[in-house]
Amino acid sequence: MSNMSIVGEIPDTLSKLTQFRIFNLSSNTLNGTIPSEIWRMQNMEVLDLHSNSLSGRIPGDCCKLENLSLLLLDDNHLSGPIPENLVQLQFPFIFLNLSSNQLTGKIPSPFEMGRFQWSFLSNPSLCSSNHFGNLPPCTRLHLKMLVIILLVFGSAILICTRLIGLTKIKAFFSKEKDDAPSPQWKLTAFQAIDYDIQDILCNLIDTNLVGSGGSGKVYKICLGNRNGGVIAVKQIWSSSGELEHDVLEKQFQAEIEILGSIRHANIVKLLGFISSSESKLLIYEYMEHGSLYEWLHQKDDPTSTTRRLLNWPIRMSIAIDAARGLCYMHHSCSPAIAHRDVKSSNILLGPQFKAKIADFGLARSLLKAGEPESVSAVVGSFGYIAPEFGSSRKMNEKVDVYSFGVVLLELVTGRRANGGGGYENLAQWAWRQFHQDESIQLTNVIDADIRDPAYSREVQLVFKLGLICTGTNPSSRSSMKQVLQVLQR
Secondary structure, eight states, X not given: OOSSOOEEEOOTTGGGOTTOSEEXXXXXXXXXXXXXXXGGOTTOOEEEOOSSOOEEOOOGGGGGOTTOOEEEOXXXXXXXXXXXXXXXXXXXXOEEEOOSSEEEEEOOGGGOSGGGTTTTOSOTEEEBSSOGGGOXXXXXXXXXXXXXXXXXXXXXXXXXXHHHHHHHHHHHHTHHHHTSOOTTOEXXXXXXXXXXXXXXXXXXXXXXXXXXXXXXXXXXXXXXXXXXXXXXXXXXXXXXXXXXXXXXXXXXXXXXXXXXXXXXXTBOOEEEEEEOSSOEEEEEEOOTTOBHHHHHHGGGOTTOSOOOOOXXXXXXXXXXXXXXXXXXXXXXSSSOEEOSOOOGGGEEEOGGGOEEEOOOTTXXXXXXXXXXXXXXXXXXXXXXXXXXXXXXXXXXXXXXXXXXXXXXXXXXXOOOTTOSBTTBOHXXXXXXXXXXXXXXXXXXXXXXXXXXXXXXXHHHHHHHHHHHHTOSSGGGSOOHHHHHHHHHO
């Protein structure tokens, strides 16, 4: 029952639905608290209540659902601490998302591991024991006691006062030295530039923040008349955990090595990078129209104040641009490059909606084009991940073809990649619609914004191409060169 504009509170009679395994009320306007009766549905495996206006605490009774493997409560107004007994669920195999709420307190220690690093984002009052997910550290009890003792003794206050005074004096006399860029920062440019490290560092402020994700923040920096341009700077999260640090370092190196060595009109341009022992900054050309995801799906956001529309010719042009970028990576680079995280939010739009492929943190050079290679872990984004990852962990450039097929289906249907409904993703939903009506005269499948008879045949062709690209067998999918040829006809 997702995306049905349901209002009001969740009824407390749910305990009678004892046989339900999947319960999905996401993307509605539900309010009130989560009724305790919902935790009596003993057979439930999936509980999806994200994107509502639910408030109150997460009941501790949730641990009673022994079969629960997917719990999505993100994008609500839930408050209070995370129940400690939440780890009694199918930990560590449960998929959990509590982001974009108002939760407080410490994240239970068992959840401070890599697979949960995106599960608690955008909860300003959460803390962790070791900077997990870039959250602030929790204040320990003995430190509080130490502060109280220091405040009691006047001598300690005097010492603190003197230290503060000495610090200010030192800062005053070393001001001129501080005006120069810190020697620990190093700027590496891939082309001639008219700005320096200080121009970047001084503008990493909240008013310039345009995006934030699991791996970092993105800032829009206007360089002024002297520099005459605008750039985008991605700050990679600093992490104290050794495992997380290694993962982010590998993604940073992959982005530098790949984007620093290739040039194509439909691949976002990496202008340079700044690095230190504490942080990494990637400098890109600024794409003024944001991402394709924002244009396709912002209209579904109830908090959005504007309705942004893309007509079919612009969508077709974006598809062709993105296909050109991927075709270059697969067929013109030696060795071939697999992006491994193709999605609408990684397709950026510039002037005249010219599209470019971005975010190469997961990209990987292939030893031999077309030959599958083993990977150690599933990478990518939910809804875009090729099904072969779930069984063999083998990959080649066909994983990008599958993900691009999902993007084509997004362009045609206007649906999100994970918005098939129920337990389906978009690709599964589209294939089911096709099997129900193979003539593809599916008016209701097409996004209402592009139901123009003048483009009906072309829209249906792209829908079919999206289905071919999302076939479950990698060998049945077209190559990106073939996909581009079809789109350009």
